[in-house]
Amino acid sequence: MTYIIAEPCLDVKDTACVEVCPVDCIHPMKNEAEAFGQARLLYIDPVECIDCGACEPVCPVEAIFEEAAVPDKWKDYIKINADYYKKSE
Ligand code: SF4
Ligand code: SF4
Known part of the structure; x- marks a missing residue:
């Protein structure tokens, strides 16, 4: 199980979630300047999320939901969050 960031984060990216995550599994962070500039939303690493x-x-x-509670219209974001980390490996 993991948490998921869905569509409402699009172009908001205020990083309030990043500040409170104890395992730093929400990316890109502001100090990842190039990736942060390109991303339209932030993503939770499903492997690292506790x-x-x-x-x-x-x-x-x-914008954030427990995986099992993601509304149907945003279910695609479960894969979108996970795929972000597959690409960056
Ligand atoms: S998911 Fe994180 S970065 Fe996106 S709007 Fe919510 S708190 Fe801000
Ligand atoms: S570990 Fe997972 S649930 Fe906890 S703050 Fe980080 S992303 Fe959110």
Whole structure:
């Protein structure tokens, strides 16, 4: 299980979630300048995420969901989050 960032994050990217994640599994971070500039949203690494839930309540646009609770219209984001980390390996 993991948490997922969905469509409401698009072009918001305020990084409130990054600040609270205890295992730094939300990327790209602001210090990854090139990747951060290109990304339209942030992604959670499903392997590193420890399912603590700290990120979910701090998101100002309610873009973060536990995997099992992702609304049907945003289910594609489960793969989109995971794929971001496959590409960067
Ligand atoms: S649930 Fe916890 S570990 Fe997973 S992305 Fe959110 S803050 Fe990080
Ligand atoms: S807190 Fe929400 S809007 Fe901000 S970067 Fe994280 S997921 Fe995106």
